[in-house]
Amino acid sequence: MRIRSFAAAAVAACLVPVSPAFAGDPTMPLSQVQAGMQCTGRSVIQGTTISTFDVTVLDVASGEAAGIGNILIQVSGPAVDDTGIGPGFSGSPIYCPDADGVQRVIGAISQSVNEYGGKIALATSIDAILGTPVDVPSRPASARMKAAISRAKPIASPLSVSGLDAGLANALTTAAAKAGRPVLAVPAGPLGTFPVQTLQPGSAVAVGYSNGDVRTSATGTVAYVDGDRIWLFGHELEGNGRRALLLQDAYVYKIINNPLQIGAIASTYKLAASGHDLGTVTNDGFSAVAGRLGVLPHTVPINVIARDEDANTTNVVNTNAADEAAVDLPSGGSWTSAIAPLAVAQAASSVIGSVPGRMTGDMCARITVAEISKPLRFCNRYVSSSGGQSDDGGSSNAVLTGAANDLGSALGSIDAFTGKPPRVTGVNVLLKLHRGADxxxxxxxxxxxxxxxxxxxxxxxxxxxxxxxxxxxxxxxxxxxxxxxxxxxxxxxxxDADQGADAFTTIILGDDSSDQNEGGDPGPSSLDALADEVKATHRFxxxxxxxxxxxxxxxxxxxxxxxxxxxxxxxxxx
Structure with missing residues (x-):
């Protein structure tokens, strides 16, 4: 991905203190990497301290396809002996001595080969990560290497979400697992004792989709730093090219050992939470995720106020969603339309302290768009007469799911506008709740x-x-x-009372299925028509x-x- 420029005013508003610049560490071209090399890997095992472990190069292939790990490695040492490696280790740099004993970066851990114990993996060469042309050896891969590549898959970082109460977190992770989209509900990072980190090779890092009270991210490891430029993961997030996401440091609680590959995260993984905003992720390539330190991307502020009218208590959720409208919504939709419904669900369940089957709620939403002079507003009443489990396995309550779905639908209409993308500048929600079905x-x-x-x-x-x-x-x-x-x-x-038919995972994570409209659906033809469509979220x-x-x-x-x-x-x- 190429770095995308933002408006001067936005840049000035988003500057953060710049960490000390690192000159890029010496690198070793793939042509010099050989089987049998005894090397060192770097990654955070707990907290923010970088640990080291032994790495043996088992084999090397030319890696004709972009993004395919082309260095077969085996890890060992106290840091990894008990657990092996898995999600969260992606991007862990590997340093090998050259003929003169100088430690050089040969690449970064990137792919699993589904080996029991998680000790054998593939690494992407530093040439591919940095995107520089190299004299790649033309020798074909050995039989052992071909077998490893055939079983390989990126050590994809699951979506980590923090800031949710226990009930909502369980509903989200259960629903996501059933939908085949692993989500980890993690504790919020200990920001009080967790200082801003200077990102360097081996540091824990997060690609953030939101910050604030509800934080969503994918965590991994820094592979390489050169000045304000930084490379992560050694593989893609989605491989969508240009991005405008938050570059954050991260805190690792623990390596979760899962050698039998049981559960939604079918491997050992790092339980980690995103931390401070340090820059912008600008490129989601096949061989690495890249970005710059110092300038933050544009975010959309989301404010949700939920009131328990029985107890006369209020809960406020403030979060900010990364805004990728300027880079053409590479994921297909905005993070605002996913994060805002999650914030509504969190505010509602938190203030009530449970998800009763019989509940009544009123939600009024206010969405401000830069290109539309008046805020877009709608209000709806929700009545739930029963509870239980939704079809995705999560907790079901028509008030919670109805309010979240309506807000997501309204924001989705803005995402789907086919003209020049309008820029959402804020989302404000007032939710009034009380027990009992009125x-x-x-x-x-x-x-x-x-x-x-x-x-x-x-x-x-x-x-x-x-x-x-x-x-x-x-x-x-x-x-x-x-x-x-x-x-x-x-x-x-x-x-009748609301039925809450929409599954929780569909509201928050989206739906891969799409209606096939013959000729396509052009959507609203103007901003006025778009405003009318959002306002039509109100139902009689x-x-x-x-x-x-x-x-x-x-x-x-x-x-x-x-x-x-x-x-x-x-x-x-x-």
Whole structure:
């Protein structure tokens, strides 16, 4: 990836103190790397201190395909003997002595070969990581090397999420595992005792998608540093080229030993959390992830206020999502549309302290877009009458999933705009929650004997409150102007409680499936149309009226979601 320039004002606002510059360590071209070399690997095993371990070069191949690890290695030593290596070790640099005894970087650990114990892996050459042309040996790979490459796969770092309460974290990891998208819920980094790190080869590092109260990232190891330029991982994140993500230091809690490859993370891995923002990840290439120290990418501030109206308590979640609109949303959607729903779910579950089956909530969202003069707003009410498990294995509550899904859908509409990408500058959400389902069913309705088309009438409705008393309320509604005259049956139809049909993992992690629209869907044709689409996230959850084939909105009760239906006869005149 080439470095992308940002607006001067954004650059000035995002400058951070620059760490001491490192001159690049001496490197060794792949042509000089030989089987039998006794080398040293560098990586963080616990905390932020770089540890070393022994590395033996077993074999070397030319690596004709970009991104394929071409150095077969075996690791040993106290730091790795008990666990082997796995996710989080990606990018760990390997130093080998040259003929004069000078320690030179030959590459970085990048790929697993699924060997029991995790002691054998592949490393990507430093030539490929730095992207410099080299005189690659033309000799073919040995049988042993071919077998290793055939089993190899990148030591992909799972998505690490911190800042979630236990219930929400369990729901997310369970749902993600079932969907085949490993997610680790990790403790927030101990920032109070975790100073800003000077990133150097072997340092723990994170590519951050968000910071603040809800932090999401992929963690690994620094492979090489040269001044303000930095290379990580030794393989791709997604291989999407240009990026605008947060470059962060990281804190390693522990190496989780998993030699039997059981569970969602089918290998040994580092349990690590992202830390301080230090720069921008600018390139997601096949052989490495690259970036620059010192300038931060643009982020979108997300503020969610959740109120427990029963306990009169408030929880606030503030987070910032990396904004990749300027580099054409290389992942296919914005991180704002994924992080904001997660922040809503965290704020809601945290303030309530549980996920009760019966719950009522009101959410109002305000989204500001630089190119649209007025903020985009919508409000919805959610009523959940039951709980349980969703189809993805996570906790199910229609208030939580409904609010998160609506916000994600509104932000997704902005992502899908096919014109010049609009720039989201802020997301603010107010969520009011209380226990119990505010739902009542229609028991009987009473109408006047007659009414004119288009006239307003009073309708008396007998209601049965769910798990409550009977009551009668009077509402004002309008007879549809296009209703037929004469004696008609007027039917009032309510709205049932929300079902929470969308799976939790789909809301937060997205859905790989896509509707196949013949000819494609161009989406809104203008920013005004886009604004209307976002505002249309608001749904009428009141009672509708039906007279024959004519339908319309009748009324909405401020206190209850009215469900069920009722009929009454009325004579309609001109």
């Amino acid at each position: 739902q009542a069913f229609i028991d009987d309705i009473t109408l006047p004997a007659r009414a004119r088309r288009g006239a307003k009438v009073k309708v008396k409705v007998a209601l049965q409150v769910v798990r409550g008393a009977k009551l009668t309320r009077t509402y004002t509604m309008r007879i549809p102007r296009d209703a037929k005259t004469g004696r008609q049956t007027l039917r009032l139809v309510g709205q 959850d009141g009672v509708t009226v039906r007279i024959g084939r004519v339908r319309g909105e009748a009324f909405r009760d401020a206190d209850y979601r009215i469900s069920g239906q009722g009929d009454a006869s009325i004579r309609i005149t001109r």
